[in-house]
Amino acid sequence: MADIVIIGGSIMGSSIAYHLAMAGHAGDIVVIEPDPTYEWAAAPRSSGGVRLMHGLPENIEMSRYGREVYKDFANLMDVDGEPGRFDFKEFGYLFMVSGAADTAVIEENWRVQTGLGVKNDLLDRDGLAQRFPSFNVDGVDAALHAPEDGFIDPHAAVIGFRRKARSLGVEYIQDRVVGFDADATKVTGVVLESGRRVDAGVVVNVAGAWGPALCEMIGMKVPVEPMRRMTFYFETRDELEEFPLTKSPGGVSFRTEGAGYTAGWTRDEPGGFNWEVEQDLFDKSLWPALAHRVPKFESLKVMRSWAGHYAVNRMDGNTIIGPWVGGLENFYVATGFTGAGLQKGPAIGRAMTELLLHGEYQTLDLSRMSYQRVIDEEPLIETGFTA
Ligand SMILES: Cc1cc2nc3c(=O)[nH]c(=O)nc-3n(C[C@H](O)[C@H](O)[C@H](O)COP(=O)(O)OP(=O)(O)OC[C@H]3O[C@@H](n4cnc5c(N)ncnc54)[C@H](O)[C@@H]3O)c2cc1C
Numbered sequence: 335m336a337d338i339v340i341i342g343g344s345i346m347g348s349s350i351a352y353h354l355a356m357a358g359h360a361g362d363i364v365v366i367e368p369d370p371t372y373e374w375a376a377a378p379r380s381s382g383g384v385r386l387m388h389g390l391p392e393n394i395e396m397s398r399y400g401r402e403v404y405k406d407f408a409n410l411m412d413v414d415g416e417p418g419r420f421d422f423k424e425f426g427y428l429f430m431v432s433g434a435a436d437t438a439v440i441e442e443n444w445r446v447q448t449g450l451g452v453k454n455d456l457l458d459r460d461g462l463a464q465r466f467p468s469f470n471v472d473g474v475d476a477a478l479h480a481p482e483d484g485f486i487d488p489h490a491a492v493i494g495f496r497r498k499a500r501s502l503g504v505e506y507i508q509d510r511v512v513g514f515d516a517d518a519t520k521v522t523g524v525v526l527e528s529g530r531r532v533d534a535g536v537v538v539n540v541a542g543a544w545g546p547a548l549c550e551m552i553g554m555k556v557p558v559e560p561m562r563r564m565t566f567y568f569e570t571r572d573e574l575e576e577f578p579l580t581k582s583p584g585g586v587s588f589r590t591e592g593a594g595y596t597a598g599w600t601r602d603e604p605g606g607f608n609w610e611v612e613q614d615l616f617d618k619s620l621w622p623a624l625a626h627r628v629p630k631f632e633s634l635k636v637m638r639s640w641a642g643h644y645a646v647n648r649m650d651g652n653t654i655i656g657p658w659v660g661g662l663e664n665f666y667v668a669t670g671f672t673g674a675g676l677q678k679g680p681a682i683g684r685a686m687t688e689l690l691l692h693g694e695y696q697t698l699d700l701s702r703m704s705y706q707r708v709i710d711e712e713p714l715i716e717t718g719f720t721a
Contacts, residue, residue, distance in 0.1 A: 336364035338690060339524055339534040341511045341548060342541035343367030344375040345488070345676055346668055348495035349683030350538060351504045357687055360503035364532060366524065368510040376542050377676055378489035379565065379642025381589065381596060383579045384677040385427040385483040386452040389443055389717030390652070393674070394450050395698050396681035403680035404486050411494040413501040418494050420487070425590060426578035427483035430462065430474045436583070437476045442717065444478055454480040468574045468628050473583065485579060485589065488676050495683075507532070511541070514552045521552065521665045536690060538666040540682075543607070543643040545669045554658050557649035557708060558670045559605035564641050566616055568634040569594035577628075586623045594637065597624055600673065605646070611639045646672050650713035655682065656689060656704040666690070667705070 338354065340347045343365040351365050372378050384401050388394045401422070403410060408417040431440055444456045455461075457477045463469065465479065500506060513525035514537070523533040539545050543560035579589040581600065588597035597620060616636065624631040647654065647670030658665045666689070668682050675682075681698065688696045695701065702714055 336532060337362035337535045338364070338538060339532055339536070340365045340538045340540060341524065342539070342545070343496060343506055344372055344540075344542060345377040345492050345495065345679035346540035346542070346682055347538075348492055348499055349679045350540065350668075350686045351499035351683075352495045352502075353683040353687040354690065355499050355502035355504050357691060359691070360499070363504050365499070365504060365506045366509055366511050366526065366532070367506055368508060368527070370506075370508060372489065372492055375492070376642050376644065377492050377679075379640055380488050380676050381565070381579060381587070381598070382485040382488045382676060383427065383483070383589075384422070384486060385480060385579070387427050387429065387443065387447060387454060387478060387480050387483065388674075389446060390714070391446075391450060392698065392700055392703060393652075393678075393716065394447065394452060396653075396678045396700075397674075399681040399684065399698070400677040400679065401483075404491065407486075407491065407494055411498040413497055418490070418497070420490055420494060422484055422486055424482060424484040425576050426479060426481040428466075428477060428479045428578045428580045430477040430580070430582050432473050432475045432583045434475075439717065440476055440478045446717075447480075452480060453482045454478055466575065466577070468630060470627055470629055479578065481578075483579070486676075491676065491679065495679075511548060516552065516662055519662065521662045536664045536666065538668070538686060538690075540668050542669075542675075543645045545645060545667065549667065549669075552662065552665060554661050554665065554667070555708075556654060556667065556669055556705075558645050558647050558654070560607050560643040561605055561646040562603050562608045562641050562643055563598055563673070564611050564615075564639065565596055565598045566620065566636050567591060567594055567596050567638040568636045570630055570634050572630045572633070574628070574630055582623065582627050584623060586620060586627070588624060588628075595631075595634075605648075607643060609641050611641050613639065644672050645669050645675070649708065650715050652714050652716060653678065653682070653700070653703045654705055654708065655685060655700055659705045660709055
């Protein structure tokens with residue numbers, strides 16, 4: 335019997351385990367995670383970006399806590415006085431737009447973000463060209479640059495939380511949840527692929543893009559599904575300045591990664607798992623768009639590529655966190671992170687810990703992100719950029 339069974343031990347599951355353990359509850363938790371290498375999990379396949387550039391105050395504040403934790407991660411995650419190795423690369427985030435409507439959106443974002451103390455600069459085309467000389471700024475009307483945003487090694491973040499949680503006494507079971515035990519009002523345990531059953535006082539489903547199928551299994555409907563995102567790592571012959579995590583009009587994104595660059599699209603895809611990488615699409619569509627924005631990308635060479643999956647919230651793109659309101663109320667979820675879960679991982683760990691231990695939020699109020707809005711069909715729309 336575990337007081338709290340956490341399904342999925344990637345960034346969300348391990349951050350929740352860490353925060354619960356730091357609050358003195360390590361012995362009450364079991365994390366069920368089938369793959370200690372996290373080969374297919376979204377977190378290590380992500381771009382690793384941590385940005386305070388959001389429209390909703392909750393998202394800004396979640397990322398602010400995320401940045402705080404990740405900037406001090408090596409120390410916070412030390413085990414037996416040995417800090418891990420972890421870098422926060424402060425290369426910034428940059429959104430470029432074209433057209434009056436999108437320019438008005440980023441101007442509004444700039445006002446909201448500046449009002450909340452986020453360092454971000456609104457640039458016109460000339461300002462952008464001066465800051466990033468390698469860019470072709472044709473077709474760009476305005477840009478928002480947050481120089482203090484950045485990115486991290488997402489695999490190291492997962493392993494850091496996991497290692498620390500385990501060192502504090504949290505048990506990880508290498509297995510997969512394949513079913514639930516429940517009575518009329520409560521979930522009473524989970525059934526594992528090995529045939530083992532684990533009784534539970536509370537179950538927390540943070541199985542990422544696999545989470546919605548687990549919700550379905552127990553009868554909870556979430557407007558979330560897996561959606562493929564392809565990423566390409568390439569190098570060029572030329573040395574260029576370091577690029578922030580840059581989003582170009584049309585949804586193409588790229589950033590510096592080690593000796594090269596990673597790139598992908600923010601674009602809609604059909605729901606469902608699809609691990610195929612379409613090299614053709616890169617050649618015909620992504621590469622020309624990249625070379626248009628950075629002419630020296632004309633000579634790039636793709637070295638690696640991979641697919642990962644968003645747990646995309648089709649209702650409003652935003653986080654759903656908390657108990658299954660109107661259902662089995664000791665069944666908790668944190669899902670729908672779309673393209674921004676890594677930066678929210680620390681804040682979700684803290685928020686879920688508060689909900690589980692105190693029944694309410696104590697630091698950042700995420701009530702607007704509860705399942706109630708799904709029942710009420712009232713989307714909580716992010717203004718400005720979504721990833
Ligand atoms: C290409 C790409 C780029 C991204 N870029 C960014 C970015 O720049 N910044 C950002 O903040 N976010 C980004 N994201 C989003 C971010 O990666 C996710 O929101 C985040 O990783 C979600 O974490 P998670 O722990 O919920 O899910 P995951 O990391 O997917 O982990 C889910 C875990 O659940 C486990 N699991 C699955 N089924 C079961 C089961 N039945 N029983 C037990 N365990 C199970 C899996 O093994 C896995 O370890 C990106 C995502 C992708 C795909």
